[in-house]
Amino acid sequence: MASNRIRIAVIDDEKVSGLRLQEALADQGYPTDFFADGESFLEIFDHAPHDLVVTDMKLPGVNGLEILRRVKARQPKTEVVVITGYASIDSAIEATRAGAFHYLTKPIRLAEFENLVARAIEKIELCHEAADLRALMMRGAGREGMIGTSPEMVELYRLIEKVAPLDCPVIIQGESGTGKELVARAIHRLSLRREAPIVSFNCGGFSQELIANELFGHEKGAFTGAFSSKVGLLETANHGTVLLDEIAEMPSDMQVKLLRVLQEGQIYRVGGNRSVNLDIRILAATNRDLETAVTDGKFREDLFFRLNVMTVALPRLRDREGDIWLLAEHFLQKISLDFHKRIKGFSAAARTALAGYDYPGNVRELENIVARAVALAEGDEIQVPDLPPFLAKRREGQPLLGSLESLEKDHIARVLAAFRGHRDQAAAVLGITRSTLWRKMKKFGLKA
Ligand SMILES: Nc1ncnc2c1ncn2[C@@H]1O[C@H](COP(=O)(O)OP(=O)(O)OP(=O)(O)O)[C@@H](O)[C@H]1O
Ligand SMILES: [Mg+2]
Structure with a gap:
């Protein structure tokens, strides 16, 4: 069965062959985004990653291999199928080594293509299911996988449980790396919309037109290059939840449009005149103080009022010292498994160094520090030299755990x-x- 959770991109500079693939996918029930070059694809992918990418190897500008590398670096779980033009087995093998799911040589036989795509999608769906299952298991034990027993975190869990079933917009505010995305997912899973999808969209650094296209979709022929119609993310998420990440970065014209959509409860695809009724819950994440952004004239007050029904504020990691330790242990276990290393724990000096740092990048930074340490560690314990030098320096300079x-x-x-x-x-x-x-x-x- 075709799943609307799977996002597919086809990149081909030859429109005819690209459209042929797009049509084949549409026949199987998979709407596809089509791109004529790598740059425009990567721009979208960075903000709203696809699950499956089918790319021609030889493209003007960024080539297929480079696309593959960038996709894998950003989203390792995305599967990539490359298409080589000249039966050039060498580049196909290079692509497989760099993590491609498979390659196809031109001329493409549709049956072969469909078969390959079906296998890739099966793998992606299994991966989604495993992730859902993991999340479900984590939920019983540790609130959507969120670790932390500090009073601030306990308060946060309580708040999440309270706001989740209310079906109102929620602003999720917190410094970078504090876990805003996790909180959004927790709210969705504990809400009445849990069976429907949650779709997240990063509003940062995007032009108004691109955002409109991604959020609202478009009709065939809406603009040059719109070869087929496209379902927008809001429609994909219908009856579910939409996480608008970095909402403060949304261009102001777009803020007006979004507000209208929320007020009217319906959208029009770009270039379309048929409205679609929308029933979605908006969660808006930001690392800025939206109220200040409103005062500074950077965020529209009317949209702010619309969204600001409940605010969930995430604590900074440095304000909950006890959790640093729990998280470090948790990441150590998880990452040692991933890296196939047997590491028991941290040396006493390494513990002190970890506890004394102030983590401007919060949990994500701690996770990265532990990952690096696990990679570097030689014995069965993490030692101070395995930690980034700035941790040790900070300790010599001013011990945070002083009297x-x-x-x-x-x-x-x-x-x-x-x-x-x-x-x-x-x-x-x-x-x-x-x-x-x-x-x-x-x-x-x-x-x-
Ligand atoms: N309480 C927590 N327990 C376990 N892992 C956590 C916790 N908080 C955050 N993480 C992990 O830290 C990383 C960053 O979390 P997340 O992406 O949710 O942060 P964010 O606030 O959205 O960051 P950004 O503002 O940079 O987008 C993720 O890998 C997440 O799994
Ligand atoms: Mg985030």
Whole structure:
């Protein structure tokens, strides 16, 4: 059965042959995005990855092999079928080595093509099912795979459980790498829409036209190059959930359009005059403070009001020190398995280094640090040299796990330095009287 969860792209600079493949896929029930060159494909793929990519090897500009590499680097689970023109087995073998699902040589026999696509799709569907199953298992044990027992995380789980069934828009706010996407998925799975798809779309760095095309789809002939009609992401997600990632980056004209769609509950495909009724729940993720973006005139107030029914704010990793440890252990186990390495744990010094860092990139940064360490580790324990040098440096510079007194001393010294010894100003900033400041300076041996 054709699944609407599978997104397919065909890239071919020869329109006739590309359209032939597109039609063959359409006959099997798979709507396909068609691209005449690699650049325009990659631009879309970066924002809304496809599950299966069929690409010609020889293309103007970025060639098929390069596309394959970029696709695999961004989304290893996407399957790629390459088509070689000149029975050039060498490049086909190179492509298979670089992770292509398979290759086909021209002239393409449709039966062979359809057979190959069916096998690729079977693999993709199995992979989706496994991911669903894993998520389901995780849900019982650890809230959609979210790790953390700090009061901030427990509060977050409670909030997710509360807002999930409400079927209202939710703004998910948090620094980069704090887990906004995980939270969005958790909300969807705990909602009444769980059987329908959740589709995510990154609004950043995209022109208005491209966003409209991706979100609303288009009718055949809507613009030059629209060889067939295309279902937009909003339609794909109908009865489900749409995660609009980096919502603050959405161009303002598009904000107007989105607001209209949400108010009217229907969309028109680009170039179309037939409306489609829409029943979707919007989750909007942002690492910026949307309220400030509204005040600064960067985000439309009317759209903000529409979306701002509930806000879920994610804690920063450095504000929940206890979780650093749990997460580090969790990633160590998971990544050692992936890398086929037997690593028991972290040395005491490595633990201290990990605990003392402030993780501007939050959980994702910690995950990357652990992955790098697992790759480098030689024995059965992660040692300090396996960690990035900036962790060790930071520890020598200023231990984060020091006593309150030493933090107080450092802080006073910094404020004094900032005001070049002006005690009145320093005391005012510190919120203490001049005489208290004087006593503390004496106690800590600080000079103005
Ligand atoms: N509480 C958590 N437990 C386990 N893994 C987590 C947790 N939070 C985040 N992660 C992992 O950290 C990585 C980043 O999470 P995610 O992509 O959800 O962050 P994000 O807030 O959307 O980041 P960005 O703003 O950069 O898009 C993912 O691999 C995710 O699985
Ligand atoms: Mg994200």
